[in-house]
Amino acid sequence: MEEVLFFAAAIGALGGAIGVVAMRNPFYSVLALIVHLFSLAVLFLLLSSAFLAAAQVVVYAGAVMVLYVFVVAYVGGDQESAWEPIPGQQFLAPLLGIALFVELAIAVLGSSLVALGTEGPDVAPGFGDPAAIGTLLLERFLVAFEAASILLLIAAVGAVVLAGRHTPGGDAGASPERFAREESDASGASSQPLQRRVASEGEVPVAPPGGPA
């Protein structure tokens, strides 16, 4: 039973990963990643870490993927161009990936870890449940917990600063609708110098033919 579950989840995770890489449309890539994350949650359950499996489904496949779907829908899931800057990139990159896999496999399986071939020691029923992880996180790893919360806060503020409409800097928000808004705001006194400047710039090429006449 465990073998069947492992191989089903492994095929799901691997298929999802290959789908992320191979799909031309970014929207389908995101959907393939959701399949991958659900399969990984099953693998986490098999490794008796129930809390992380739940966090994987709720946080990753739920919240983070909603963010991805939202951004892909916002920027538009257009296809990539077929233009290849590096010749042979599409053939070279999988070769490098296979080389990386062989290297990792040799490094792990060639190590002298005897326990790798076992299923691990027998653990108590409470292994990896929310109570155990929470106790560990709030007692022994309190500093890491606080650092993670500060990191999340900084990331949230940074995202607002990056993607906000009022970006600091001179020509930062040079989008047409921003110019249109600024022009509509500048009705009255400030539109007068703008018109005068445009008029004086228009006079410069017009003046030589107008001068002799």
Add this chain to the structure above:
Amino acid sequence: MSIEWYIVLSSLLFATGATGILIRRSPVVILLCLELMLNAGNLALIAFSRMVGNQEGQVFALIVMVVAACEVVIGMGLIVAIFRRKLPLDVDELRELRG
């Protein structure tokens, strides 16, 4: 199932993610492939935590999830900012910083 299987699967997923980063040119898909690599690392951490028999590796994996969430938020903010400035969403064309 012995722990070896999980570790080999984790290396395979990591290599798939690295291949994706090398092949693809859309920043969104490159971030997705980064997620693949982070999740492969998480799987290895949890497998080793099960192998040793204590839960500290699981706390490590939880912190990795937090860092991945931060990375997604910042990456998506960058992509939205790039899109707003009408720049091409292609990492081979956004190369002003290359020396």
